[in-house]
Amino acid sequence: MPVRHPGRWAGVAVVLVLTSMFGHGMLTNPRLDWGTVGRIMGDPSVLHGLRTTLELTVLAMGIGLLGGVLLAVMRLSHNPVLSGAAWLFIWVFRGTPILVQLFVWNFLGALWPKISIGIPFGPSFHSWDYNDLVTLFTAAVLGLGLNEAAYMAEIVRAGILSVDEGQPEAAASLGMRRGHVMRRIVLPQAMRVIIPPTGNETISMLKTTSLVSAISLVDITRAGQDIASRTFEIIPSLIAVSIWYLIFTSLLTVAQYYIERHYGRGSSRSLPPTPVQRIRTALRTQRAPLATGGTS
Secondary structure (H helix, E strand, O other), X not given: OOOOOHHHHHHHHHHHHHHHHHHHHHHHOOOOOXXXXXXXXXXHHHXXXXXXXXXXXXXXXXXXXHHHHHHHHHHOOOOHHHHHHHHHHHHHHHHOOHHHHHHHHHHHHHOOOEEEEEOOOOOEEEEEEHHHHOOHHHHHHHHHHHHHHHHHHHHHHHHHHHOOXXXXXXXXXXXXXXXXXXXXXXXXXXXXXXXXXXXXXXXXXXXXXXXXXXXXXXXXXXXXXXXXXXXXXXXXXXXXXXXXXXXXXXXXXXXXXXXXXXXXXXXOOOXXXXXXXXXXXXXXXXXXXXXXXXXX
16 A cells, blocks of 8 residues: 655645635736836847846856866876966965955955056056956956866866776877867866756856945846835845846856756766656547557
């Protein structure tokens, strides 16, 4: 006889009741106008802020990925100068709050008003004003990207160390150079370990970009705040911004699932079915008895 689980069904009932109450309250609350939420979602300033948020996410993660791979290789180098420099970078950028780093990049012109190019400790060939060279958008990209590089370095290093030592040794015995071994042998195998936390970092970066509003850069969060302060529609503005975040985090979650599935092909003989494949299998199993009953 099947084992009964009364506590499980009681928990399901509580969850369903609470979910129904919350959904009913959100849909029927007279103080919440969903038409206003829709208008705020389509507001030009919100759409412009959404584009800024997506651009920051892509550029910051690009810097984080490239910088993370470089820093991880430097950390694993036998050269103490390269290894020490990478450790110092990771220690500084991972040990200080990202909001503080954004403020530093924004106000660094107070220490160096001019950025020059030339001979080290010698004459300069050309110089730029710091505030003209490092705009608010550039400061946000540098702050987010370099901070992410420190975290990605540890993720990539863990992935590289997860590869069996015999793999690079076997490749070296075939005459492959160290860089070639890293690109063709080590990193492809390490991707199975690197991809899941990298996907989480990408989703987290999408939401972390909201901190750039502290340096007056208009992202989607700052655009929602401006509309709320101008129209006093605070809750609808927050809901509209949250819906946009949920849409793109959902898309990133789906992309992460299929990328993990792609790099997990060599770890098991058969991959688990995708949600679409599960639906197709369920439909086929429902149709099969009907077809059998009709022929009999």
